Amino acid sequence: MSINMVADHARWPIANDPIFEISGKAKKAIAEHGKENVIDATLGALYDDNGNLLCMNSVYSTLKGLPNEKIAAYAPLAGTPDYLKSVEKACFGDYKPNAYIRAIATPGGTGSIKHGICNYTNEGDTILIADWFWSPYNTISEEIGRKVECFTMFNEEGNFNIVSFKEHFEALMAKQGRVVTILNTPAHNPTGYSVSDEEWDEILNILKNAAKNTDNRVILLVDTAYIDYAGQGQERRKFFKKFSNLPENLFVIIGYSMSKGYTMYGMRSGAAIGISSNEDLVIEFQYSCMHSGRANWSNGTRGAMETMSTIYADPEKLTAYQNEVVTNKKMLQERAKIFVEEAKKIGLKTLPYRDGFFITIAHPEPKKVMNELTKYNLFLVSLKKGIRFAICAVSSEKCRKAPAIIKKVIDDLGSVR
Amino acid sequence: MSINMVADHARWPIANDPIFEISGKAKKAIAEHGKENVIDATLGALYDDNGNLLCMNSVYSTLKGLPNEKIAAYAPLAGTPDYLKSVEKACFGDYKPNAYIRAIATPGGTGSIKHGICNYTNEGDTILIADWFWSPYNTISEEIGRKVECFTMFNEEGNFNIVSFKEHFEALMAKQGRVVTILNTPAHNPTGYSVSDEEWDEILNILKNAAKNTDNRVILLVDTAYIDYAGQGQERRKFFKKFSNLPENLFVIIGYSMSKGYTMYGMRSGAAIGISSNEDLVIEFQYSCMHSGRANWSNGTRGAMETMSTIYADPEKLTAYQNEVVTNKKMLQERAKIFVEEAKKIGLKTLPYRDGFFITIAHPEPKKVMNELTKYNLFLVSLKKGIRFAICAVSSEKCRKAPAIIKKVIDDLGSVR
Numbered sequence: 001m002s003i004n005m006v007a008d009h010a011r012w013p014i015a016n017d018p019i020f021e022i023s024g025k026a027k028k029a030i031a032e033h034g035k036e037n038v039i040d041a042t043l044g045a046l047y048d049d050n051g052n053l054l055c056m057n058s059v060y061s062t063l064k065g066l067p068n069e070k071i072a073a074y075a076p077l078a079g080t081p082d083y084l085k086s087v088e089k090a091c092f093g094d095y096k097p098n099a100y101i102r103a104i105a106t107p108g109g110t111g112s113i114k115h116g117i118c119n120y121t122n123e124g125d126t127i128l129i130a131d132w133f134w135s136p137y138n139t140i141s142e143e144i145g146r147k148v149e150c151f152t153m154f155n156e157e158g159n160f161n162i163v164s165f166k167e168h169f170e171a172l173m174a175k176q177g178r179v180v181t182i183l184n185t186p187a188h189n190p191t192g193y194s195v196s197d198e199e200w201d202e203i204l205n206i207l208k209n210a211a212k213n214t215d216n217r218v219i220l221l222v223d224t225a226y227i228d229y230a231g232q233g234q235e236r237r238k239f240f241k242k243f244s245n246l247p248e249n250l251f252v253i254i255g256y257s258m259s260k261g262y263t264m265y266g267m268r269s270g271a272a273i274g275i276s277s278n279e280d281l282v283i284e285f286q287y288s289c290m291h292s293g294r295a296n297w298s299n300g301t302r303g304a305m306e307t308m309s310t311i312y313a314d315p316e317k318l319t320a321y322q323n324e325v326v327t328n329k330k331m332l333q334e335r336a337k338i339f340v341e342e343a344k345k346i347g348l349k350t351l352p353y354r355d356g357f358f359i360t361i362a363h364p365e366p367k368k369v370m371n372e373l374t375k376y377n378l379f380l381v382s383l384k385k386g387i388r389f390a391i392c393a394v395s396s397e398k399c400r401k402a403p404a405i406i407k408k409v410i411d412d413l414g415s416v417r
Numbered sequence: 418m419s420i421n422m423v424a425d426h427a428r429w430p431i432a433n434d435p436i437f438e439i440s441g442k443a444k445k446a447i448a449e450h451g452k453e454n455v456i457d458a459t460l461g462a463l464y465d466d467n468g469n470l471l472c473m474n475s476v477y478s479t480l481k482g483l484p485n486e487k488i489a490a491y492a493p494l495a496g497t498p499d500y501l502k503s504v505e506k507a508c509f510g511d512y513k514p515n516a517y518i519r520a521i522a523t524p525g526g527t528g529s530i531k532h533g534i535c536n537y538t539n540e541g542d543t544i545l546i547a548d549w550f551w552s553p554y555n556t557i558s559e560e561i562g563r564k565v566e567c568f569t570m571f572n573e574e575g576n577f578n579i580v581s582f583k584e585h586f587e588a589l590m591a592k593q594g595r596v597v598t599i600l601n602t603p604a605h606n607p608t609g610y611s612v613s614d615e616e617w618d619e620i621l622n623i624l625k626n627a628a629k630n631t632d633n634r635v636i637l638l639v640d641t642a643y644i645d646y647a648g649q650g651q652e653r654r655k656f657f658k659k660f661s662n663l664p665e666n667l668f669v670i671i672g673y674s675m676s677k678g679y680t681m682y683g684m685r686s687g688a689a690i691g692i693s694s695n696e697d698l699v700i701e702f703q704y705s706c707m708h709s710g711r712a713n714w715s716n717g718t719r720g721a722m723e724t725m726s727t728i729y730a731d732p733e734k735l736t737a738y739q740n741e742v743v744t745n746k747k748m749l750q751e752r753a754k755i756f757v758e759e760a761k762k763i764g765l766k767t768l769p770y771r772d773g774f775f776i777t778i779a780h781p782e783p784k785k786v787m788n789e790l791t792k793y794n795l796f797l798v799s800l801k802k803g804i805r806f807a808i809c810a811v812s813s814e815k816c817r818k819a820p821a822i823i824k825k826v827i828d829d830l831g832s833v834r
Contacts, residue, residue: 003695055489217422266492
């Protein structure tokens with residue numbers, strides 16, 4: 001290129017989204033060999049057993065039944081009041097923390113992560129995340145001159161590595177006096193891990209301990225994008241109660257998304273929820289995020305907000321919606337059970353899965369494994385330290401077949417080295 | 418507040434949106450005195466003569482007729498290819514410039530303005546805008562540490578003040594070596610001005626002259642949010658042709674929005690369109706904006722994109738849509754004609770209106786005028802240097818009545834001083 005026109009900070013590698021690329025290869029294979037002969041485990045959305053995108057009937061009949069003006073009109077900058085109330089109900093369920101709470105609409109969960117990373121750090125700051133992470137945490141950070149640092153997510157028993165978390169968190173806090181840390185739980189992307197209630201206590205003890213120094217600013221960002229597919233009943237929401245009566249310099253932000261729980265990925269609706277023992281600080285949160293919203297995307301998608309508040313205002317609709325969620329969750333859990341059992345049976349080691357859309361297998365050469373698997377018409381996504389299999393997109397039958405194929409490819413690669 | 422939790426750069430005044438506030442007062446007055454006795458000229462959306470939000474039938478029947486999966490699925494980061502092709506057709510009409518062109522989906526027009534301001538400037542830089550401007554230009558800039566500087570938009574004849582534009586642009590360029598300037602035309606918000614083709618030639622001469630210094634970076638951002646309501650036929654799109662064969666260090670970005678032209682304000686869909694004589698530079702533009710999109714809001718609203726591409730793929734639907742646009746435009750132009758003629762008749766001086774949603778009256782004490790007008794049940798928005806009357810939201814009948822009320826209030830205030 002002879003010259004550049006964009007400013008230096010905005011120049012990024014000209015590279016295509018790798019998920020999009022492998023996903024394109026899967027589509028090509030399906031066209032060539034037929035649906036039944038291809039396993040496409042690349043996509044981060046829920047598909048039925050016939051390979052069709054699952055669109056919840058309770059959601060889309062509500063959306064399409066809205067009067068046009070409820071889709072057409074601008075939403076207020078913060079989101080419609082009814083939507084924000086519904087978001088709190090949907091997110092916390094029976095475990096709303098005893099604290100001041102303010103929600104603000106965002107485009108999907110992404111917008112809430114952006115708010116948390118941008119507004120609670122200074123330029124040059126480092127964010128703390130797990131070493132298995134959703135790559136946009138890094139994209140969001142690098143775009144605005146922030147860095148990410150990773151703690152080791154799992155200990156040798158396959159539980160949350162509280163030692164590594166403590167070490168990294170306290171070192172960063174000593175250096176910066178202000179730390180934003182992101183925990184993607186329950187139903188972590190990409191591993192499917194859910195932090196247990198006991199682990200939450202340990203994490204919060206570390207954060208509270210740092211907050212004893214009143215000059216410190218502790219910000220916990222919990223990305224709950226997959227929460228509706230976690231656990232059996234409400235038990236995976238219990239940890240929210242632990243955000244009651246926290247020290248005022250320990251601020252919690254929940255990243256909430258309608259994408260997965262409402263199968264409304266393309267409608268771009270979510271929320272950032274601020275939680276504090278000090279009312280001033282949730283107001284500060286709200287106005288800070290409103291300014292950022294105005295300065296980035298303006299306001300949120302009205303039709304998605306109205307869909308959610310219409311469902312929440314009508315007990316019959318709400319029941320129908322909740323029943324659909326349970327049906328979908330059961331389908332997903334059945335697939336996970338089959339995959340995990342099969343993997344165990346044949347000796348394919350997966351990372352500790354508890355809930356959610358993905359199962360991950362650690363591997364030192366993930367790209368090689370991904371490419372090799374395409375020869376067997378099995379398509380999945382390579383991460384930095386392993387491969388991600390999207391059970392959300394693959395039928396039970398294929399979830400039973402996949403582990404043996406993956407095991408064979410990994411074994412073959414091992415014997416070559 | 419005892420402490421702050423947000424970072425210093427993210428702390429903003431705790432103040433409500435002033436448009437939302439005055440608009441709330443108008444709604445209260447309607448509830449109290451009846452629709453027919455209140456003139457609510459606060460809203461920036463098209464309303465029919467009965468005060469109902471206009472939702473285009475061709476648009477909403479298409480949206481609601483889409484298969485659910487076309488609304489539910491994530492769109493690609495750049496936008497669906499069919500959408501991007503439709504955007505180019507819709508935006509340029511018969512006047513597509515002879516240049517390399519790449520479009521990228523954004524949430525409404527706002528996202529495209531954000532891309533242009535952020536990615537083509539450095540921190541601390543100053544953006545050049547007109548002294549009558551849409552306030553989010555300032556919000557977007559201040560959020561990311563950019564400043565705005567204003568040239569005087571009108572000369573004494575009520576035409577584009579090319580002298581002031583030249584002076585400010587060249588001074589900024591000498592200082593920064595890189596200038597982003599935003600022109601909101603045709604159908605400027607808030608004045609309704611449209612830059613003429615002759616004025617465009619003068620503007621482009623100034624920009625081309627600056628581009629003679631190959632170290633300079635000239636970025637022209639044209640905000641066309643209201644273009645579908647400008648002119649009679651295609652004549653207000655002629656200026657696009659002038660972006661052919663520009664020097665490579667003069668880059669043009671068009672901010673395109675579906676909000677007004679499709680009455681889809683709440684669906685958050687638009688595009689940034691990069692135009693250059695150098696293909697590398699539109700590719701650079703595309704990847705820079707894709708990174709920013711991923712790092713801010715992820716992807717765009719799929720349902721809006723599919724609505725537009727479905728309409729553009731079907732000549733019958735396209736004709737129905739275009740006929741609706743013409744009907745709406747005629748209604749708007751009739752209101753404008755009535756307001757302007759009436760104002761002229763009684764001696765109320767407006768800023769030069771040519772097209773669009775708003776008519777503006779300059780005044781040194783706009784807040785006072787706005788508040789005084791509420792006593793007559795006339796509600797409009799106060800700007801820094803005047804008041805904005807939204808003809809888009811007010812019936813012809815009320816457009817005839819309003820100028821006299823405004824004139825009276827301004828005269829009364831004048832005699833008090």
